[in-house]
Amino acid sequence: MADGEVVAYRINRDYLSVPWYWGDLCYSGSFVLIRHRIQPGKTAESGLTFYTLYMHLAPWLAYPERDSTAFQVADGQRLKAYVDASRQWVAAELPSGTRVTWDKAVSADTMTGSNGRQYAHVTLAEPVTGCMSLSTGDRVWTVCDRENLVPARDSATRPAWWSPFLPPSRETVQFDTVVCPTPYPIKAGDPVGHLGWFQVPGEDGHEKRYQVHIECLTTDDLPHFLSNPEGTGRDMPAFARCPKDIPVYLQFSGGEIQKGLITTQTETVMALSGQAVTDKEGKRYWPGGSSRGLLAESDMQLLSRYDLAGRGFETTEDSPASFDHLDGKTQPKGLVKTIFERFFSVADNDGKPYSKAVAFNYRQLLDRIDDAKSSRYNPEQYRRAVQNPSMRDHLYRLCVKHPSDWYYSSEAPVWKTFFTPQLKKEAPEWYAYSEKFLIDLRWMHRVAGMVENPWHMHPLVFLDAIAMNAKVWVLGTTSEHYESGGRGPGVVSSGRGDHGGASYGCYQLSSKPGVVQDYIQQSKYKDRLTGLQVGTQEFNTEWKKIASEHKEDFAHEQYLFIKKTHYEVQLGFLGKKGINIKHKRAAIHDMIWSTSVQYGPYTDIIIKATKEFSFENATDAQIITAVQDYKYAHVETKFASSPTLWSGLKDRVVSEKSKLLDLTQYNYEVE
Structure with a gap:
């Protein structure tokens, strides 16, 4: 339910049981305890450490054993199915999702071709049509490296916090005992488990159901936290406590505000919606929620979202x-x-x-x-x-x-x-x-x-x-800051010392690799730039003129181009390598955008930087740190043709790392 870290758990091997009149009754004592921390203000005094408990989770044996020989064709792939090891005759193409079995332990079922690629002798788990009609059980050869074949998904997703006990990890599960591990992260939205089977005695036998018991608890000074000790957020009130019997005001078409004939019936706490209205005397009024009128700010107590005591807790x-x-x-x-x-x-x-x-x-x-x-x-x-x-x-x-x-x-x-x-x-x-x-x-x-x-x-x-409501972050903001300093779509760099040549626009579209030329071919301003040579004074002048006349439209067009040709391509590339980004957290997405712009849409920097840990289970800060540190360590090799830029590139890596890490501390999401 919230980002946190696993601090205690118990995994029952199987359902526990106890004798009863009509046979054993089953239940589960499996649980996980997750620790969370919120600090609305600047000091620890404003914070609270609390826990969520998930009790009676399904035990280990409720999940079927993984079949280590079950594979499927990776998403987005179509693999050629060869009749024999010579690979001279293609029998069919295996579309994405095609299920096969492949026993890696059988050395004869894996070979390396003359092209250096690895091939597997697989057994089809479902029929496939092509040049030949292949049936379930038929055996074919197909490419298996570069994650073209991936383990088949199980019908039941394992809890995310079980990752230390699942392949390729070799940590041993301690069953039926309380374990307090070195805390490790878990994210909001990660699967915690499945409902456990629960049987409880009754007057006429027993009741049975699937259930999980959830608690939220803290050992901290909760009343102190509810009081919002630092007054965090009171400069931007989100709620108002409205007493009983305060007048409801009406605003007329001419803007005049007058006291109505009714008053509020009960004390309520309402979310402040819309904008405050100010009368000619400078008094402020807020939309009154269900009252269909306005309530005077002077009659209400404005509250921060963290004034939880004022909000009724x-x-x-x-x-x-x-x-x-x-x-x-x-x-x-x-x-x-x-x-x-x-x-x-x-x-x-x-x-x-x-x-x-x-x-x-x-x-x-x-x-x-x-x-x-x-x-x-x-x-x-x-x-x-x-x-x-x-x-x-x-x-x-x-x-x-x-x-x-x-x-x-x-x-x-x-x-x-x-x-x-x-x-x-x-x-x-x-x-x-x-x-x-x-x-x-x-x-x-x-x-x-x-x-x-x-x-x-x-x-x-x-x-x-x-919960902090997610705020919208404009995707690519970090990259734009470093590429063009936020100076807009008309920025032109000379390209001196840069192997990529002259660069243009918000994201510095490079000229020598032909990126800016590709952009022009799809631009609505194509006719104004066609015939002008990129890098010349004439081209640069016309580029800046378009930016001056159509600043917002020109900038948005550049944004859409980079999004399609770099960012989305890099996302797809990562997906094929097993890194599927399913969230909208701004820091990670801006890091991916910036990396694709600076290093190209097919760069493997993120893959290599995070190979030592699970991208899925790592925190955003861990991922960003690994990627930026990798960039810093490889500036000389990645930009070997531009040695005069090495110092500045390293400075950018350090500064960008700091900005992205700061971004992880705020609840921003990309659209």
Whole structure:
């Protein structure tokens, strides 16, 4: 759900089980704990370290073994299928995705041709038509190097955090135990796992379902973080707290703003949409959301997106005598009562017609809890009152510090009211099931830094509240800065000392390799430049004139040309080499753009720079550092014909690395 690092996990080899009346019941104790860090302000005081927990994940054996002999033709490829090792007769072409089997362990099934290419003797796993009609099971020879044949995909994607245990890694899996590895990165959107199969005893047998339990928790000072201690973002408010009974203003066609006849019915927190409106006296008003009018800024409390306390996030602490909050016998005095008190206050202060009835119902429940004579109650009624749909916004913003059942053993006092001698005597099977279940699932006491009673936040609502909305980054901005200094589409360089000759435009289209000539052939300004020799005074003058007359259009045309002929070609090249960029994070895309412009669309710099680690699992900062360091180390060889430029090229690499690393710290995405 968010970028972070794996700090603890447990992988069950197979589903765990416990005896029950009608046979063993299965469940999974597999989990992964991911640590995250957010720091809205300039100092660590503004930050929060928190964790997301994914519990009951499918175990190791739920995933079928990989077939090491299963391959398929890589995307975008069509491979010739030869009848025999002489490769004189092409039987058909194998389109991308064609499934084959190839046992690399059989030396006779691999050979190197006179052209230096490697070929494999493969068995077709599906029919193929061509010069000959080939059937499943037929054997042919085809090229297999340069990743033309790739391992066939499994039906179920392995969790991304399993990468240390999957080929080509040789790290051994430690099954059925809590592991705290050296933290390693995982990215938002990476697969965490699949729902585990879960069977739980019931009165008439057992219930069964697939499920995963997700938590969001922290051991930091959460109330301090919610207060936005550095006031980050208050100069650019994103929300406003609007009290009850403030006037709603109307703006008339002439621009005049007047107070309307209605007021707000309830206190709300609204996202600021649109632009503030200013009246002739300089007073500011904001669109009032559902009120269909304007609300005066002076009547509201403007909030940063990090003013989470102001946005409705509240905290409470609970120290229950038992994990069984609603046993039907003892009225709940802790968390449940706190929730009911909060809901009563919200409903009682709400101006909507039905809210008084809601407040009345919660008042009755609170009176019953406080009534010493009223001990017995219906737990389901209380659960429904907690999960009241009209109160969800308030419930989901309640952050609670309470004991974790992943921490304590069955011997702990908090479990004593459940694991009683009476239960053991009257329901021994249920007692044994619960005890083994708790032993199998307990983990928190084995992880350094975890505490008995962490803060718990709603995993979706909390993460949504702190998420930085992605801002749009203009692709190629970094490259343009270094190629032309941001001086626009009319820039012309002399080319002195540059093996590429004179260069033109935002991205310095070089003349000697013919890039600028290719651009002219597809340009709408072709007629104005045709007949003029590139590099002459006449050509340069006309180029600058077009830029002066059509600056934005000329710049955009150059952008589209580079995008198509360099950036997209490099993306495709990387894809064929197994590096598929599926995200939109600006720093990586700008690095790819800049590399393709400076080194050419088919450069293998990124491939070579990242060969020592997994591009997919590395952080953006690691990738950028590796690529830029590789560029720095190879300036002399990559630009052997331009020694006078070496010093400046190295300076660019260092400066560009710094800019790209800075870009990784912000939530920018390319369109």
